[in-house]
Amino acid sequence: xxxxxxxxxHEVTEMGQEVTLRCKPISGHDYLxxxxxxxxxxxxxxxxxxxxxxxxxxxxxEDRFSxxxxxxxxxxxxxxxxxxRDSAVYFCASSLSYSPGFTPLHFGNGxxxxxx
Amino acid sequence: GENxxxxxxxLSVQEGxxxxxxxxxxxxxxxxxxxxxxxxxxxxxLIIDIRSNVGEKKDQRIAVxxxxxxxxxxxxxxxxxxEDSAVYFCAGGSQGNLIFGKGTKLSVKP
Numbered sequence: 698x699x700x701x702x703x704x705x706x707h708e709v710t711e712m713g714q715e716v717t718l719r720c721k722p723i724s725g726h727d728y729l730x731x732x733x734x735x736x737x738x739x740x741x742x743x744x745x746x747x748x749x750x751x752x753x754x755x756x757x758x759e760d761r762f763s764x765x766x767x768x769x770x771x772x773x774x775x776x777x778x779x780x781x782r783d784s785a786v787y788f789c790a791s792s793l794s795y796s797p798g799f800t801p802l803h804f805g806n807g808x809x810x811x812x813x
Numbered sequence: 814g815e816n817x818x819x820x821x822x823x824l825s826v827q828e829g830x831x832x833x834x835x836x837x838x839x840x841x842x843x844x845x846x847x848x849x850x851x852x853x854x855x856x857x858x859l860i861i862d863i864r865s866n867v868g869e870k871k872d873q874r875i876a877v878x879x880x881x882x883x884x885x886x887x888x889x890x891x892x893x894x895x896e897d898s899a900v901y902f903c904a905g906g907s908q909g910n911l912i913f914g915k916g917t918k919l920s921v922k923p
Contacts, residue, residue, distance in 0.1 A: 730911075740857070740902060740913040753910065755814075788856065801847055802911060804856040 699723075701805035703789050709811045715777040718808045720789030721770055730790040730802065731764055731774050740788070746772065747794075779812045786810070815840040817905045819914025827922050832893050834917045836903035837885040845911070846879060846886045849902045857902060861888070893921045 702721040710716055722729045731743040744754040746766045754764070761780070766772040776783055786809050790802040816839040826832050838846075847862035863870045863877045863886065870877050874893075879886040886905075890897055898921045903914040 732913075739915040742910070742912065745910070801859045801862055804858070806856050 701789055701791050701803050703787075703805035703808050705808060706806065707809045707811075709813065710779055711813055712780055713778045714812075715775065716779045716783075716810060716812075718774040718787050718789075718810070720772045720774070720805060722772070722789070722791030723793075723803055724770065726791035726793045726800075726803070727769075728792045728794060729766060729772050730792075731772070732788040732790065732804075734786045734788060734807070735784075743774070776810075779810075781812045784810055784812050815843055815906050815910065815912040817903060817912045817914045819903050819917060821917060822915065823918045823920070825920045825922065826893050828893060828895060830893055832890045832897070832919055832921075834888045834901055834903065834919075835885060836887070836905070836914050837883075838905035838912075839884065840906070841881075841884065842907065843905045844907050846877070846903065846905050847911070848875075848877060848888050849904065849913075851900045851902065851916075853899075860901075890919075893919075895921050895923050897921050 704719045727748050730745040733741045743756045744764045749766045764774045786807045788804050788807045790804045792802050793800045819836045844865040848860050849857035850860045851857040861872050861875050861877050863879050874891045876889045900916045900918050902916045904911045906912050
């Protein structure tokens with residue numbers, strides 16, 4: 698099992714540019730999460746999907762952020778236009794639901810985004 | 814929604830001593846409480862978790878306790894080693910809605 702795969706590992710872009718982060722969850726997992734990590738705010742849940750459907754996007758900071766999951770093996774998080782305050786590490790995570798419980802989150806290695 | 818508070822933010826111990834990190838949560842519907850360890854520049858990795866129908870769980874030098882009435886849970890690390898140095902995060906919630914604490918930076922001095 699390759700785990701959750703994120704790309705790119707590092708992204709440096711200029712303010713105003715569009716940024717797309719990519720994630721491949723663990724095969725068979727039906728939940729996918731996008732988190733953002735900063736020193737000031739810690740790990741923030743941005744959005745999560747269940748069976749490719751967005752369930753809760755209340756953590757998305759503003760309309761500049763959007764996320765999609767076109768199929769069970771791929772998700773994107775897009776920022777357009779990007780701003781310096783978006784600089785952070787973005788983690789994707791996946792998990793598997795089962796009855797009566799659930800499995801832990803498995804995190805990818807993250808994408809370190811720097812907006813200059 | 815859920816709110817998870819974590820204390821302390823930093824913790825320094827001598828090798829061999831015990832370390833305790835405490836968290837509180839606000840939503841009585843939360844039923845899952847994992848702990849993650851994150852080393853510098855790496856991803857968070859699960860070290861132990863507990864569900865609301867269990868009061869205590871232990872795995873070698875690591876243990877977690879949960880008090881549902883008081884809405885708090887704690888991580889206990891015994892016989893600490895330098896390799897335990899990292900940032901530890903607690904989290905609370907349910908499937909699909911896991912809220913993390915702000916983290917505790919643990920330093921174990923040889």
